[in-house]
Amino acid sequence: MRTDFERLLARLRRRSSTLRTDGGTSSAAGGRLSRLRHGQFVQSLPFWLPPALLVGLFVYGAVSWNLLISLTDWTGLAQPEYTDLGFEMYAQMPGDASFVAAFRNTVVLLVVFTVVSLTIGLVLAILVDQNIRFENTFRTIYLLPMALSFVVTAVFWSWMYNPTTGVINTVLRGIGLDVLALNWIGDPRTRLGAIIFALTWQFSGYAMVVYLAGLRAIPTEHYEAAKVDGASAFRMYRRVIVPQLSAATTSAAVVLMVFALKAFDFIFVMFGDNPGRSADILAVMMFRVAFSRSQWAYGAAVATVLFLMALSVVAPYLYLQYKRGDL
Amino acid sequence: MTTARGSKTGLARRFEGLDIGRVGLYGVLFALIAFYLSPLWSGFMTAFKTRTGFVQTAPLAPPTPEWFTVEPWQLAFATLQGGLVNSVLFVVPATLLSAFLGSLAAYGLTKLSWRGQVGVLVLFLAGVFLPYQSVLVPLRQFWSAVGLASLLSFAPFLADRADLIELTITHTAYGIPICTILFRSYYKTMDDEMIEAARLDGASAFGVYRRIVLPLSLPMFAVTLIYQFTQIWNDLLFALVLVTSRSNYVVTQSLNELQGSLVQEYNIQMAGAFIAALPTIVIYVVFGRQFAKGITGAS
Numbered sequence: 001m002r003t004d005f006e007r008l009l010a011r012l013r014r015r016s017s018t019l020r021t022d023g024g025t026s027s028a029a030g031g032r033l034s035r036l037r038h039g040q041f042v043q044s045l046p047f048w049l050p051p052a053l054l055v056g057l058f059v060y061g062a063v064s065w066n067l068l069i070s071l072t073d074w075t076g077l078a079q080p081e082y083t084d085l086g087f088e089m090y091a092q093m094p095g096d097a098s099f100v101a102a103f104r105n106t107v108v109l110l111v112v113f114t115v116v117s118l119t120i121g122l123v124l125a126i127l128v129d130q131n132i133r134f135e136n137t138f139r140t141i142y143l144l145p146m147a148l149s150f151v152v153t154a155v156f157w158s159w160m161y162n163p164t165t166g167v168i169n170t171v172l173r174g175i176g177l178d179v180l181a182l183n184w185i186g187d188p189r190t191r192l193g194a195i196i197f198a199l200t201w202q203f204s205g206y207a208m209v210v211y212l213a214g215l216r217a218i219p220t221e222h223y224e225a226a227k228v229d230g231a232s233a234f235r236m237y238r239r240v241i242v243p244q245l246s247a248a249t250t251s252a253a254v255v256l257m258v259f260a261l262k263a264f265d266f267i268f269v270m271f272g273d274n275p276g277r278s279a280d281i282l283a284v285m286m287f288r289v290a291f292s293r294s295q296w297a298y299g300a301a302v303a304t305v306l307f308l309m310a311l312s313v314v315a316p317y318l319y320l321q322y323k324r325g326d327l
Numbered sequence: 328m329t330t331a332r333g334s335k336t337g338l339a340r341r342f343e344g345l346d347i348g349r350v351g352l353y354g355v356l357f358a359l360i361a362f363y364l365s366p367l368w369s370g371f372m373t374a375f376k377t378r379t380g381f382v383q384t385a386p387l388a389p390p391t392p393e394w395f396t397v398e399p400w401q402l403a404f405a406t407l408q409g410g411l412v413n414s415v416l417f418v419v420p421a422t423l424l425s426a427f428l429g430s431l432a433a434y435g436l437t438k439l440s441w442r443g444q445v446g447v448l449v450l451f452l453a454g455v456f457l458p459y460q461s462v463l464v465p466l467r468q469f470w471s472a473v474g475l476a477s478l479l480s481f482a483p484f485l486a487d488r489a490d491l492i493e494l495t496i497t498h499t500a501y502g503i504p505i506c507t508i509l510f511r512s513y514y515k516t517m518d519d520e521m522i523e524a525a526r527l528d529g530a531s532a533f534g535v536y537r538r539i540v541l542p543l544s545l546p547m548f549a550v551t552l553i554y555q556f557t558q559i560w561n562d563l564l565f566a567l568v569l570v571t572s573r574s575n576y577v578v579t580q581s582l583n584e585l586q587g588s589l590v591q592e593y594n595i596q597m598a599g600a601f602i603a604a605l606p607t608i609v610i611y612v613v614f615g616r617q618f619a620k621g622i623t624g625a626s
């Protein structure tokens with residue numbers, strides 16, 4: 001089986017080298033080639049159209065339908081009526097204290113989580129990049145939380161944060177910081193911070209992997225040049241290396257922001273569908289409003305806001321990629 | 328994540344007068360390992376302690392003989408058993424389907440050249456970043472309108488598991504964008520000459536896919552299948568919305584129930600978390616390189 005395939009490849013390679021040597025267009029073979037290229041749109045349809053229809057229905061169809069539902073006043077057990085459309089659901093948002101809180105927390109979570117994860121990821125990447133032994137082992141362990149689900153992470157961290165027997169407070173007391181042994185997830189003042197800390201534990205390894213790829217793409221000469229200048233390691237990283245990691249930063253930041261918007265599972269498992277004003281985010285609020293209280297239209301409107309937030313993060317990024325020809 | 332052994336850019340070879348000593352460097356690296364493993368370590372230890380045991384002993388200490396027990400594992404497994412089976416039932420087909428459809432789409436959008444390809448690709452790419460909250464209400468409407476359970480009433484085995492079939496189709500659809508992007512990045516680097524030569528030999532577009540592209544895609548299939556399996560296995564949100572009958576609960580739902588119903592039974596909760604996470608942890612440990620490729624392939 002394998003040898004058949006290799007024989008086929010070898011034959012095709014021979015074939016393509018004769019093609020290249022005979023100049024192409026003037027020859028009969030070249031004519032056939034351009035004819036083949038010509039009909040490729042029709043030939044490509046069976047391959048990408050079925051998946052595209054699924055994506056069209058479930059992504060674009062569903063998002064549009066969601067927008068339409070958000071313009072109705074659909075609640076409860078009845079079916080939505082698409083006759084009297086308007087922006088009432090959106091109009092009530094600014095006056096809804098729980099929406100304002102959820103919106104604020106979503107932005108805080110997004111920004112703080114992304115910045116902290118990128119920073120820790122960069123530090124991890126630089127540390128791992130020092131020609132250390134067992135590099136693979138270190139890398140594997142720092143990235144391990146990424147393989148876990150939000151549900152599992154939430155179960156572990158509920159235990160970590162337990163005020164009396166949890167790891168966090170036991171360690172804090174052990175090093176004499178009894179003052180800091182707070183009720184991290186019980187106290188509304190520290191709840192959002194505790195969530196962000198746990199999420200950072202889960203995703204900083206991702207930032208590390210992206211930064212490592214970026215670091216390894218930097219030519220050695222740059223290090224050499226800095227060395228000749230007699231720059232200290234810290235200065236070299238600050239002045240020479242880190243500025244070259246902007247592409248890595250951008251792509252990691254976009255993905256991390258999307259992770260943050262998806263943090264629903266984690267908060268839902270830890271606190272149920274109502275984590276309180278201090279830690280409510282739009283993703284959780286949407287679920288509560290729609291699926292627990294059957295305020296379908298309002299839930300759809302909150303979801304639309306979430307969608308627009310994601311779009312405002314991702315669209316510029318995709319546009320930049322497109323401009324750079326990276327797509 | 329392609330790193331040639333020789334392309335190390337570590338400071339050690341370049342700077343004799345290193346600011347941080349090697350000892351300090353390893354000290355920091357090991358301290359970080361302790362931090363990243365502490366939830367798992369403590370969870371594992373706690374899962375082997377009795378209820379009195381985990382209150383009496385330090386959370387990072389192994390269980391002493393008087394507090395040692397395997398009961399939490401038995402109880403957690405009994406609770407999660409059904410969820411594990413249901414998860415396997417829907418995750419495996421959804422993983423295979425989304426990867427295969429993504430591979431087909433990527434082939435049609437990169438290996439056959441036509442105008443407007445990039446536009447279609449951007450539409451696929453946007454699907455990667457979709458926050459799923461923004462489709463939940465329509466999804467619920469859509470599946471209740473389809474009424475899969477009654478459509479399948481001729482086959483009781485399938486009708487009873489209609490929720491899981493809905494999940495399979497849903498995850499397949501939302502997985503296609505990322506799978507397409509992963510395969511596309513791979514196909515972009517694939518040699519076109521062989522394909523053209525095969526076309527001249529009279530091979531059809533499908534023949535080229537089956538005889539050349541598909542066999543060469545196997546490494547990327549490994550990456551994509553691992554990525555998708557982990558993603559779909561770990562999802563809770565779609566299951567919450569689509570799986571209504573308790574007999575069809577998937578493992579993330581069962582674990583969520585376990586967490587909610589046993590407020591103080593931390594030992595059982597931890598055992599449950601390990602049981603639910605075991606397939607993805609095993610895959611991660613065995614296929615770490617492919618996993619890293621998958622999560623960075625999208626960026």
